[in-house]
Structures are given as C-alpha cells and as structure tokens.
Amino acid sequence: MLRIVLARSSRAMSSASPASASDSDTSVRKIGKALETYLKHSQQHVAMMEKHRAEFETGRRHLAKMMSLDIHELDQEAIDRAILYLFPSGLTDPNARPVMRPPDEILPKFQRFTFDEEGKPEGSRFFTLSPKIYGLLSDIGVKTHSVMKFYDEHVGSRSVNRSDLEPANLSGSQWVTADKLKKKLSEKFSKELYGQVIIAFEHLASLPGSAIEQKFLMEFREPMTASTGSKLFGPAIPEVHVCAVTNRRYAEVTTRCKDTRATVKVTDAGKGKFDIDGLQLHDFRHLQAREILLAPMIVSQSLGRFDVTATTSCISNTLPEAPNKAPLMRSGGMSALPRAVRHGTALCVAALQPEAIEPLRLSGLLTLDPRKNERSKVNQPGARAKWIWKRR
Amino acid sequence: MRRVVAAAIRTERAFSTRFSASQQKPVASTSSSSSVPDRATLEKGTVQPTVLKPFVSASLQHEDLFNFEKMVHIDEMFKARLHYGHKVGTVNNNMKWALYGERLGVCLFDLDITKKYLVRALNFVAHVSLRGGMILFVTSNRDTMFDVEKAADEVGQYSHVRKWQSGTLTNTRQLLGASVRLPDAVCFLSTLTSLGENHPAIVEAAKMAIPTIGVVDSNSDPAYLTYLVPANDDTPQSTEYLLRMFKEAVRKGQEERKRQQQGK
Numbered sequence: 001m002l003r004i005v006l007a008r009s010s011r012a013m014s015s016a017s018p019a020s021a022s023d024s025d026t027s028v029r030k031i032g033k034a035l036e037t038y039l040k041h042s043q044q045h046v047a048m049m050e051k052h053r054a055e056f057e058t059g060r061r062h063l064a065k066m067m068s069l070d071i072h073e074l075d076q077e078a079i080d081r082a083i084l085y086l087f088p089s090g091l092t093d094p095n096a097r098p099v100m101r102p103p104d105e106i107l108p109k110f111q112r113f114t115f116d117e118e119g120k121p122e123g124s125r126f127f128t129l130s131p132k133i134y135g136l137l138s139d140i141g142v143k144t145h146s147v148m149k150f151y152d153e154h155v156g157s158r159s160v161n162r163s164d165l166e167p168a169n170l171s172g173s174q175w176v177t178a179d180k181l182k183k184k185l186s187e188k189f190s191k192e193l194y195g196q197v198i199i200a201f202e203h204l205a206s207l208p209g210s211a212i213e214q215k216f217l218m219e220f221r222e223p224m225t226a227s228t229g230s231k232l233f234g235p236a237i238p239e240v241h242v243c244a245v246t247n248r249r250y251a252e253v254t255t256r257c258k259d260t261r262a263t264v265k266v267t268d269a270g271k272g273k274f275d276i277d278g279l280q281l282h283d284f285r286h287l288q289a290r291e292i293l294l295a296p297m298i299v300s301q302s303l304g305r306f307d308v309t310a311t312t313s314c315i316s317n318t319l320p321e322a323p324n325k326a327p328l329m330r331s332g333g334m335s336a337l338p339r340a341v342r343h344g345t346a347l348c349v350a351a352l353q354p355e356a357i358e359p360l361r362l363s364g365l366l367t368l369d370p371r372k373n374e375r376s377k378v379n380q381p382g383a384r385a386k387w388i389w390k391r392r
Numbered sequence: 393m394r395r396v397v398a399a400a401i402r403t404e405r406a407f408s409t410r411f412s413a414s415q416q417k418p419v420a421s422t423s424s425s426s427s428v429p430d431r432a433t434l435e436k437g438t439v440q441p442t443v444l445k446p447f448v449s450a451s452l453q454h455e456d457l458f459n460f461e462k463m464v465h466i467d468e469m470f471k472a473r474l475h476y477g478h479k480v481g482t483v484n485n486n487m488k489w490a491l492y493g494e495r496l497g498v499c500l501f502d503l504d505i506t507k508k509y510l511v512r513a514l515n516f517v518a519h520v521s522l523r524g525g526m527i528l529f530v531t532s533n534r535d536t537m538f539d540v541e542k543a544a545d546e547v548g549q550y551s552h553v554r555k556w557q558s559g560t561l562t563n564t565r566q567l568l569g570a571s572v573r574l575p576d577a578v579c580f581l582s583t584l585t586s587l588g589e590n591h592p593a594i595v596e597a598a599k600m601a602i603p604t605i606g607v608v609d610s611n612s613d614p615a616y617l618t619y620l621v622p623a624n625d626d627t628p629q630s631t632e633y634l635l636r637m638f639k640e641a642v643r644k645g646q647e648e649r650k651r652q653q654q655g656k
Contacts, residue, residue: 034571034572034573035573037570037571038570038571038572041570041571042570108569110569110570113568113570113572118524119573120526120573121572121573124541124544124545124548124549124550124551125541125550125551125552126550126572127528127550127552127560127575128552128554128557129557129560129567129568134554137554138537138538138541138553141537141538142538145538
C-alpha cells in the first residue's frame with residue numbers, strides 16, 4: 001500500500017514542482033478551488049434570481065394593463081384568476097396548468113453552506129447530508145445514555161430528590177409537528193426520519209429518571225389545549241346567545257342517546273331548575289336518573305347556577321316505517337333519556353363556562369355515546385344469541 | 393483506464409495539499425524543483441516505486457516522523473481487547489495473515505502485526521492532518537457511534553455514523569446542490585454494516601480515489617482499503633483505544649502544521 005501512495009505522491013510532486021515559483025495567491029486559489037467554485041455558482045444563482053424577479057415584475061405590469069386593473073390591486077390571487085381566464089386549460093393535472101408565480105416559489109433553492117478559510121465545510125456532520133436532524137438524534141441518544149446512568153447510580157439512594165427518578169411529565173402537551181420541526185431546524189427530512197426522532201423522544205421520555213431532561217423535552221413539545229376544541233366526537237359545543245327579553249345568556253343543542261333525541265337549552269343566571277318535558281328533577285324517582293342529570297353541574301362546580309329546559313322525542317317514531325307501527329311513547333331504557341339530556345347539558349355548560357371544558361372532556365361528558373340496540377338476526381333468537389346445543 | 397483516471401484524480405487532489413507543504417518548505421521545494429524525475433525514472437517507478445523516494449518531500453522520507461512507535465504499546469492494546477476476532481467459522485481468507493491463531497473457537501490477532509499496521513495508519517493520519525486535510529470517520533456500530541461523533545468533533549474533523557446515503561461521495565453535486573470539497577481521507581472504525589456486508593462508503597471512496605483506513609476484524613474483507621488495522625472493532629474498549637490513538641495523531645499533525653505556519 002505504501003508503495004502506491006509513494007508513487008502517486010512522487011507523480012504529484014513532479015507536477016507541483018514547476019508551480020513552486022508562484023506566489024501565495026496561486027496557493028490560496030488552488031487550496032480553495034471548491035470554495036471558489038461554490039462562490040461562483042452562488043453569484044450566478046443570485047444574478048439569475050434577480051433577472052427572473054425583474055421579468056416577473058414586468059409581466060405583472062403587462063398583465064395589469066391587459067386586464068385593465070390597477071397594478072396595486074394585482075395580488076397573487078388576481079394573477080391566478082387572470083391566468084385562468086387568459087389561458088383556460090382542460091388538463092386534469094394541476095401541476096400541468098399554466099402558472100405565474102414569483103420565482104422564489106418556482107425555481108429551485110440554492111443550498112447555503114458555510115466554509116472556513118481553507119475551504120472546509122463547517123459542522124462535523126456535514127457529510128451526513130442532514131446534519132441538524134442527525135445532530136438532534138445524537139443529542140437524544142447521548143441524553144438517553146446519561147439518564148440511564150443517572151438512574152442506575154442513584155436508585156435506592158437518599159441523596160437525590162425522589163422526583164428526579166420519575167419519568168418526564170408530558171401531560172397536556174404533544175410533540176411538535178414535522179413542519180414545525182423543519183422550520184425549527186431549518187432543514188428538510190423525510191417522514192421516516194421524523195418518525196425515528198419521535199420514537200427516540202418517546203423512549204427517552206418513558207425512562208425512569210428522565211425528569212432531569214424535562215427542559216430538553218419540553219423544547220420540542222407544544223400545548224394541546226388549542227387543538228382539542230373541535231375534535232369532540234358527536235355534536236360540537238354550541239354557540240352562546242343572549243335572550244333579548246330576559247337579557248340572559250343561553251345555549252341550545254340537540255343530541256341523542258340510544259333511541260331518545262333531546263333538545264336541551266341551558267340558561268345562565270338561573271336557580272338550578274330542570275324542566276324535562278314538563279317534569280322537574282324530583283319527578284325522576286330513580287336516584288340513578290338524578291345523579292346522571294346532575295353530573296355536569298357537579299363536574300363543572302356550578303350547582304344551582306344554570307336552568308335546564310329539555311324536550312325529548314323517540315327517534316323510531318321519525319323513521320320512514322314509523323306510520324305503519326303504533327307510536328311508541330319512549331324507548332331506550334330508563335337511563336337513555338337522562339343520559340341524552342346530560343350530554344346536551346354538558347355541551348351547553350361548556351359553552352357558557354369555557355373554563356369547565358377540560359374537566360367535562362376528561363370526565364367523558366362531552367362525548368356522544370354512539371351505542372344503540374343491535375338489530376335481531378334471522379335464524380337466531382336475538383342479535384347474537386344461539387339455541388342451546390344438543391348432541392342428538 | 394481506471395487506474396489512469398484514479399491516478400489523475402489523485403494527482404490533482406494531492407497537488408492542492410502538497411502545494412501548501414511546498415510553500416512551507418522553500419528549501420525543500422527548491423531542491424526538489426532542481427531534481428525532477430525524468431521519463432525513464434517515472435516509468436521505472438510504476439513497477440518499483442522506491443526509486444522515486446529521493447524526489448518526495450523531506451517529511452515523507454521518515455517512516456515514523458511523529459514517533460508513534462513509542463506511543464503504541466502492546467500491553468495497552470491487550471488490555472483494550474484489540475486481539476479478539478470473531479469465531480473461526482466466519483474468518484475471511486484475506487485476513488488470515490493477521491491472525492496469531494485461535495483459542496476456544498475464537499480467532500486471535502497477532503498484536504505485533506496490528507501494532508506495525510496501526511503505526512503506519514497513524515502516521516498517514518498525522519501527515520494528512522499536517523497538510524490541512526479533511527478526515528471523515530465512519531462507523532455503523534450502534535454501540536460506538538456516539539463516541540466516534542464525539543471524537544471527530546473534538547479534533548474538528550467529520551463523522552458519519554448514520555445510514556449511508558448512496559452517492560454521498562460519488563454524487564455530491566446532485567445531493568448537496570453544489571460542488572464541495574471531499575474528504576481527503578476516510579477512516580472506518582467498522583467496515584461491516586449490521587447486515588454483515590461491506591460498508592457502501594468503502595467502494596465510493598475507492599471510486600473517488602480517496603485513501604481509506606479500515607479497522608478490519610477477522611470476518612471483514614480488506615479489499616479496497618488503503619491502510620489496514622487488523623483489530624477488534626466491536627468492543628467499546630477497543631474502539632475507545634483506537635479513537636484515542638487517532639485523535640492523538642490528528643492533534644500532532646495539527647500542532648506541527650501550526651508550528652510550521654508560525655515559523656514561516
């Protein structure tokens with residue numbers, strides 16, 4: 001091996017000897033050849049972008065003249081509409097249609113690097129092509145090892161705080177999305193790589209003793225409250241209205257449980273009255289029904305503050321085959337009507353008292369109960385029941 | 393044809409790094425410019441490279457310029473478990489020259505041979521660092537990847553311990569969008585991937601005529617590697633020892649380079 005290197009070195013030396021008489025400028029230019037090429041390409045790219053921007057502005061002015069519009073009114077939406085009018089296209093692929101957008105959005109971006117005086121790229125992970133995301137992965141790995149070592153050294157010891165030996169507390173927050181992580185790191189990466197980062201984060205957060213890295217983990221977490229308002233299963237939280245006559249706030253919602261549909265109206269500044277189809281709370285003789293009806297008030301700590309008015313109906317009576325059957329008074333069991341009213345009451349209380357949304361959501365009172373009676377099947381006594389097996 | 397192209401690329405790359413050495417040693421460059429080898433000597437050098445020795449730089453005449461022979465101790469290598477290979481059934485035929493024998497079904501390296509080749513590799517790393525070269529440390533061992541990254545960062549060099557993107561060295565222009573300077577030497581702390589295949593960077597470095605240093609185990613394939621270090625590449629202790637040696641070599645080269653620049 002050494003002989004080959006010696007031969008190549010000597011050959012290089014022979015070609016280097018005639019240039020040894022040159023001054024240091026030649027040396028600097030030769031050393032930074034890659035850097036010189038990069039700078040030349042960078043200048044070319046900047047010049048090209050300037051030319052394209054000027055052309056875009058000229059085109060915008062011509063387009064304004066053609067469409068008889070003021071140049072200041074011609075924003076990107078107006079440009080898109082004008083191009084659609086001037087060049088109607090039946091192509092089904094949106095990317096194949098004519099477009100006029102700023103060159104910064106259309107032309108490929110130039111990769112920016114930093115070099116030192118010898119033309120070496122900066123960053124020890126430069127040749128991984130994604131140095132920042134891989135650096136984050138390495139940070140997670142190193143912190144995982146340090147957390148494991150910390151726990152092994154201090155488990156069963158009294159010198160360390162007990163809360164430091166707990167896993168990190170991540171409740172009420174979620175991991176940043178891939179787009180936000182790309183913006184945070186100023187680097188592009190694939191979805192698989194993002195998945196690996198999340199797996200590494202989850203592993204670090206699940207370790208005992210990872211509470212000491214709580215600050216590092218929370219840098220990549222964001223609060224969850226802003227995104228849970230519109231993710232309820234079932235009816236959404238209704239809007240609050242003000243009654244013009246009594247000048248009191250109220251909310252109204254329609255929901256269901258099994259075969260019972262309930263339209264509930266909750267009024268603020270009340271006395272805790274219940275009016276369910278003309279019945280008050282004490283008219284429900286079962287304790288279970290009363291507990292079900294009072295649950296939203298107890299969870300939101302607003303007993304005696306809201307008045308509840310509800311009307312219920314049977315869903316089966318509104319089906320297309322209903323006229324052929326005797327109308328039912330009510331169905332769904334004893335707790336279906338209170339539970340339907342409870343769901344509606346909880347949604348209205350959440351609208352009138354926004355700070356109670358989280359306790360109600362955690363209690364499950366804002367979620368629709370989709371269960372209903374399963375229909376009977378042919379060739380068996382009920383929905384799933386079978387006859388008793390007999391050998392012979 | 394490939395050898396000619398590789399030699400041309402090697403000449404062009406070595407010229408930029410060799411030129412700085414010439415600038416730092418005016419006397420040596422003056423003497424070497426007056427003794428350019430003629431055509432007959434060059435042709436003879438293709439079959440007998442030692443005849444070209446009088447024409448190379450003075451610092452390259454010394455086999456152990458940085459005195460690594462005294463720094464590498466066999467008992468330290470033994471304590472760092474560099475002598476352990478893999479099981480006898482997985483031995484590579486091209487690695488038998490470095491083995492001392494086997495014990496309990498495990499191959500054992502001859503640490504005398506390992507020391508000789510390690511000193512040679514360390515001298516090469518120090519010379520590359522002396523001339524301001526870029527060294528890329530590569531490994532695919534999950535147990536030692538963070539140590540390799542940390543070592544490369546401490547001495548200001550480069551590391552790659554993740555999944556190797558195909559074309560990183562051969563297709564840099566497309567992947568990075570600009571032509572950047574490639575590493576001048578690649579150091580493989582482990583030459584096999586987790587699937588037991590050769591690391592793809594070995595072939596890419598060979599295609600780009602980049603010299604490579606490989607820590608080869610008994611089941612590795614030493615083809616395409618320029619400098620071999622037959623040693624254990626799986627144990628964290630052995631990798632830590634080798635990284636310490638390579639870091640010391642890079643530091644010595646950088647210190648010598650700084651001294652020469654200040655002297656000039």
